[in-house]
Each structure stands twice: as C-alpha cells, then as structure tokens.
Amino acid sequence: MTDAAASVALAPKPSIDELLDACEVSSMDGRHREGAEQAEEVLLRPGVTPTEQAYARHLLSLHRLRLGEHEASVKEGLLALEFLTGSGDLVRQSKLHCILALAFTETHLNETALRHAVSALDAARACDSPTLEFWALSRAGMVHEALGDPQYGLELGRQALALARTLDDPEARFAGLNNLGDACLTVARAQLAQGQSASLALQEALALVEESVQMAHEQAHSFWEMIARTNLVSILIELERYVEAREQAGLVKGLAQAQSSRYMELSNDAQLAEIVRAEGNLDEAVTMMEAQLADPDAEQNPALIIELHKSLFEMHKASGRFEQALAHHEQMDVRMLDMTIQTAGLQSQMLINTIEIEHAHHEAERSRIEAQMERIRAEELDHEAHTDPLTRLPNRRALDRELPPLMGDERAKPLCAAMIDLDHFKRVNDEYGHATGDQVLTAMSNLLRAVTRDTDLAVRVGGEEFLLIFAHTSLEQAELVCERLLASVRTYPWETIAPGLTCTVSAGVSQLKPFEVVSEWLARSDAALYEAKRAGRDRVSLAPA
Template sequence: MRELLALHRLRLGDFKEAVQQGLLALEALTSSGDLLRQSKVHCTLALAFTDTGLKEQALQHVLAAIEAARDCGNTTAEFWALSRSSTVHGSMGDLARGVELGRQALALSRTLDDPEVNFVALNNLSDSCLEAARVQRVQGLNPSPTLHWGLSLVREAVAVAHAQGHTFFETIALTNLVSILIELDEHDEAREQAGRSKALANVNGFHNLEVNNDAQLAEVVRAEGHLDDATAMMEAQLADPSLDNDPPLLIRLHESLFEMHKESGRFERALAHHEKLHALTLNMTTQTAEIQSQMLINTMGIEQANHEAERSQLEAEMLRIRAEELEQQANTDPLTRLPNRRALDRELPNLMDRAQDLAQPLCAAMIDMDHFKRVNDVHGHGIGDQVLAEMATLLRGVTRESDLAVRVGGEEFLLVLADTSPAQAEKVCERLIASVRGFAWGDLAEGLACTASVGLAARQTSESVAQWLARADAALYAAKNGGRDRVVAA
C-alpha cells in the first residue's frame, strides 16, 4: 500500500509525502526480501529526489534500483531502473552517461513485448539527445548527428504511440518532435507537428500540453526571425490564468520575452519581464529549498542517520563504482573473462549501427573447439576449463579494440570483426586456428591436442542479426563436416 501511495503522491507533485511513504515502504520490503518491489520503490524515490534537486540521493536510489532488478532477474524492472538512471544522470549534467544509459534501456526494451516500455525508451532517449545537442551547440560542437539520431528515435516513438491508439503518449512524443525540429531549423514541419499535437491535446482535454504547444508555435515563429509576431503570441499566452499552475512554462515565456524585447530595443518591457522572471525563479528556488529541507528531515528521521555532505558524496561515488562493477560482472563470463551473451545483446547493435553509419563491412566468425567432449571425458572437466581459458587468450590475440569476442556458451565462441572485409576476416580466422593447432596443449595434460573450426559470414545489409549469425553457424557446421580444423566462409 505504501509503495502505491508513494507513486500516487509523486504523480500529484507531493514530493515530501512521496519520499516519506517510499522510505517506509522500503523498510518493509527490505525485511520481506521482495527485490522486485524494492526496485520499483527505488525508482519512485529517485524521481522524487531528482524533481526536487536532491541529486545525490536520487543517484543512490537508481543504483539500488538497478541492483535489485538484476538480483531478482526481472528484465522489465531492469529497464525501468536504467531509464530512471538515465534521467538522474541527465539532471546531474552528466549527459553523456545519461545518453548511454538511455541506449542500454532502449536495447533492453527491444527484447520485451511491451509497447509502453518501447515508447518510453524511445521518447526518453530522444529527449536526452535533444539536451545533449543543446549543450554541444553551446560548446561550439556540431549537434547535427545527435539531433538527427534523436529525430529518428522520436519519430519511432510517435509511430509506436499512434499504433497503440495512446493519444497522451502520442501528444507527448509530438511535443518532443517539435522541439528537435526547431533545433534543426525545420520550421515548416515543426509548425505542422505542433498543430497536430495541439489538436490531439484539445480533443482529449490535455490542457497543459495544449498550452505548451502554443508556446512551441511561438518558438517556431521566433526561430523564423519574426520577433514581433512571436512576442505578441507569447504576451497573449501570458493572459491565460491556467499558467499560474505551470511555473516552468511561465519562466520560459518571460525569459523568451525578455530576450526578444531586448533584441528589439524595447528595454523597458524587457526589464519588466526580467523582473518577473527573477521573481518567479526566486519563488521556485525558495519553494524547492523548503521541500528539500522537509524531505531531508524526513529522510534523516526514517533512516536514523545524519549524513554529512562529504560522506554523502563518497557513498554516492562508491555506489556508482559498485554499480559499474555489477554491470561488468553481469556481462562477463566468469571462466574465460570474455564478454557473455548478455554483453553480445548489448554491444552488437552498437557495432552494427556504426558499421551502417560508416558504410563499413562487418563479419561474424562462429568458433567451436573440436571434439571438446573428448577432452572432458579423457582429461577431466578441470582440464577442459583450462582449455577454454587458454582458447579465450588465443582469441584475444587476434581481437582488436574495435572487435567483439564473446563466449556464446560451452566450447563455442563468437568473434565480430569491425571494418573487416571477408578476405581479411578469413586471414584472421586462419591465424586463429593456426595458433590453436600450434599451442602447447601437452603442457596442460599429457597427450592433449586441440583444434578449432570456424564458420565465417559477412553481414548483408538486408538481413537480420538472426539470419546473419545463422549463416555463420551453418558455415561452422560445414567446417565440422568438412574435417574440422578449418575455416569455411558462408
């Protein structure tokens, strides 16, 4: 019950009560050992702390959410924890980490048959791209690649929401789409999509979103250089009494009006908006500080701890490192120390995207130790484990930093070679099996000799991952049937 109250209070903007109920819920769930529900409550608390600017506390809870989700093996919970973690890191100004976590969440969402999860992953990552691009622009960097990536993500989010008939999600995604189009100076489409979003908001009674769409339309007009028209639109919007319930939008409007009046030489009106902007900002800061104070007092009382600022920072850093270690462990095969299948699912899409963006070839080599069962039967499983560990070392010897070597399972490995033609890949694989053939296996056990077979396939543009790897697997079987200790290309 308390976890539901925490979530409900969060949605109502009652952050103080959300934190109090969430911490009490955590106490009970920790005692019961319910990791799944613990992860959900940690996510709720992370959002409450983020929205009130308590970033260190937010970071602690998202890290705990990820750990609890992974410990209970729930992929959906892990997705939400990664998604919330992306939000927290973005709010802390660590946009690169926020984007990376968003990418991980999106990759995880692709494995789930859940349209809502898929929409959230796409829409949130597109928003992270928008924020990252704005920072890149300020830093004098080219934001175009990031913006175009975000554009493709948010278009997909709109399509997902539309296909599900979820008008609220569609309206939200359209709002993000308009923001990215404005950054790309695609004014005509930005106006069209803002009108589409406003129409949906109007029909379905999403008044806050409709008001935001009006502000976006004014931003489009401003971006086109029509300052007087944009000014008139924003001044008219300020007359809407409902804006009193939306301080962030009020601040945005006064800030834009201050800048436009100043640019147009209307300094008295610019000053008036600047004064209102200052008053609103001060009021929000004061209110936030009061909420933060109450939340921290509640937190200290419930947790019975008096955290000093330096210790909090240290604990947050330790938790971050621990989370990275857990992530590394979750993606590493303990015997060979190679990435495992989970890491393959995470990293392979990145390699494929890079190869496609740069028009580079990508080859997959399926590798299998020959007669490995005989090694275990004759020499024992301990020697078999040593053979696999040595095989991993030989595999690293032909693997570059840009490649990916994975233990798929048992005695089978996968080598993905980036920016490598089929002919080059075949040479790499020939070197590999020669090193296996020539290795001093007898040092591990008297009479031991090992070879390996390889099936090689270059990825074709039109085929899926499953089709590509299936061709490599078929080539591996051909190598086995052809006498083993050889490379066969699909």
C-alpha cells in the same frame, strides 16, 4: 432516499484486494487522483496487513508523484520501502527505488536520486528481471543527465533501449525510445550552446522520437503520442524545419484538448510561439507569449512562466525595447527566486521526512535489539538458576521443574532413577585439597554426560552426589548403563589430576512404580545406594521391584 441512492448505500464495500487492484488499474489509466483515494482508503481499512499497507503505500507514492506532490510521494515511498526491504520483495523494492529516484530528481536532490537509481538497478539484477533492469537504467540515465553528465546519461539510455527491444513490453519500448530521444536533444542543445555541431545528436534524436510517435499511434495511446509529438516539435525547431514543427504542434494541440490536459495545451502554445520566433516574426511571438503569461492557468507551471519571461526578455532586447526587456528580466529573476525558495523548502521537508523515517526505523531496530538482549539475559539468568556452577549440570531446582512432567509422560516410560555417589570423597578433599576435589567433580560430570542421552537427565543433587534419570529404560538396562559408568570411573586417569589419586563410585537404581510420587521413588534409589555402600562400594545395587 431514492431507490438508486438506497441501492448504492446497501452495496457492499470492495475488499482490500479489490481496492488494490483498482488502484493499480487507475495508475495504468492515468487516473492518479482517483488512484490516490483508493490507496488511502486501503490504509484506513481495519485489519489491513503490513504487506497490504506496503503495497498501498507503494501505489500511493506513484500516484502522488504523477500528481506533482513530491514530498508526499517520497514519504509514502520510504515507508513502503522500509517494510519491503525487510520482506525481501526485490521486485517491489526495485519499482519503489525507481519512483523515489524520479521524485528526488524532479526536486533537484540528484545525489539522493542517484542512490535510489543504483539500488533499483541492484534489486532488478538480483531478481533477474530484464523489465525492471530497463526501468532502473532509464532512471539512472535521467539522474546522470540532471547531475550534469549528459554523455553518460546518453550511454545508459542506449543500454536501456537495447534491453527494451528484447522485451515484449510496449510501454518499456516507448519509454526507451522517447527518453533516449530527449537525452539526445539535451546533448545537442549543449553542443549548440558551445558553438559545436549538433547534427549527429539531432538526427539520432529525430529518428528515435519519430519511431516513438509511430509506436504510440499504432498502440492508439493518445497520452504517449502527445508526449512524443511534443518532443518531436522541439527537435524540428532545432533542425529549423518549421513547417513540420507547426504541423506537429497542431496535432499535439488536438490531442491535448481531447485529453482535457490544460497543462499540455499551455506547453504547446509556448512551442508554437517558439516556432514563430525561430521564423523571425518577433512581434508576433511577443504577442503570443504575452497572451500566455496573462492566462491564469499558466500559474500551474512556474517553469513555463520563467521560460516565457526569458524569451520575452531576449526578444525585447533584440528589438531595442530595453524597458520592456528589463521588466521581463526582473520578473524572471523574481520567479526564479520564488521557485528556488519553494524548491529549497520542498527539499528541506523531503530530507527532514527522510531523516525522521530513518530515525524511527533506527529506534524500532534499537528497541528490537534491546528486547532481544533482555530475552537472552532472562534466558541466561534462568539457565544459571537451574545449573550447577561447577559441573554445569542441571541442579536440584532444574530437577524439581523437569522431573514431574517427565513422570507424567507415558511415552517416556519405563523410567529409572540412579543415585550416584563418589566413594570416600571426603578423603579426596582432606588429602588433596578442595581444588582437586572440584576437578574430580568436573571430570565426574563429563563421565555422566557420556552415558546419558538427550532424553535422559544428569543432575548434581548436592556435594559428591548425582542423579541419573533414564527414559525408555528398564531396570536391567539402567543397571548395565551404571556398570559401564562404574568401569569408566575406575579406568579414568585420575593421576593426571593428582599423583596417586584413584576414585570409584557407587550406584543405587530403582524403576518408577505406577502412581508413585517423586519422594518415594528417589527414596528407594537412595536406599539401594546405601545398600551398595554397605556391600563394599564400587558397585551397583537395585531397589526391589
């Protein structure tokens, strides 16, 4: 291994953040193949977070779109969008919706594209970003044009450009000018096809695209300038200004060669042939277009091949060469059929991918809801197991779970336990019935809640017996609380439950001693309760300290 190779091998790998930054720079520089590789490397890195995955998929979706890989672009974009929608990142949501709108438009799934364009606009306005709103308006204009409504597309393009002129963003301004100029050209061609005057639309298109050419040149942005001058050639041909069109086409060819863009060179050659045809030199134009069809690189652009066969059909027919015209017409039909089949297949796969991703999302959401329901049900079962069904107070099982930790918490001390028992409750059941007895117990639980705090415990330990555990409470304070409880029981309107009904309770209170166990502590409260009963009931008795 050479020293240089060893140095490369030992060089530390870039971090995920560094890769993502480099991937974004690749996008801005137009190095989409390299950018796609960088994004894919991020996705393969161990420890990549969901946020980083979404960012990488967002960039990968853009790179795949620029490489013409629409199916892959949509798949990555939808996966990223699923996470971003949940995260609430409106900025990236808007950008992704714009990418998806363009991908679906270029594959003629215009209704789906429109939904993404509208979502992009909603997200942009929700996060109050004029720049994002510009891009969303631009995409919406393109979609409406593809849907066969060029006039509304034109109106959206004008709104987008007006917004771009308020921004300190050269890319947005250039795109606004160039896109609107292209939209005006589309309207003009539709008008000419219907035998109408297209002068106003062509003049507007010319002014816009000339401004975009000037801006691209001032920015020294060769790619922008190549795109803008290509549009300018098309407009000049429609205006029959062939000398200027030829001059501009020559500039485009030089830019395309400097950029090593064979795709743009082929498009430029086709424009030059169209200029020759428009000037009336049909034979020369035929020779040029035949040569372009013979170029193997032309296979990279099926739409261009169809346009060449169409033009050759028309020119051979106009020259009376019907056999050649028929041959080109047949080739045009074959190519259009192939392109339609390929587009239909791509559309189907894109829709299948969309459905699969949505199905996976719904399945994940269903699993989440089911898990949440299971958790809620488990909590309900746990609550039921530790709750008395009649009074809805905690039961003895809850006491066994909650009391030991409370006793071990020094911050909760002093602790006092009050054993509460309804006096002569058997007589209530015997004279008034068990249904009335249940109503008495329910009313009693409400009275207990009224004298306890969130830090206290009120428990039904069985039958007509209840237990109160007071935290941060001395024996004297616990006695006062129990006296208030006894007074509230005496004055309660028991006659509303049954005529002539009266109830009282007795209470035995003890304070927890150091190192005392639960059974001993509660036994002392029981003994104090027995003492209150023996002394005549309806009273509070304190266990000896």
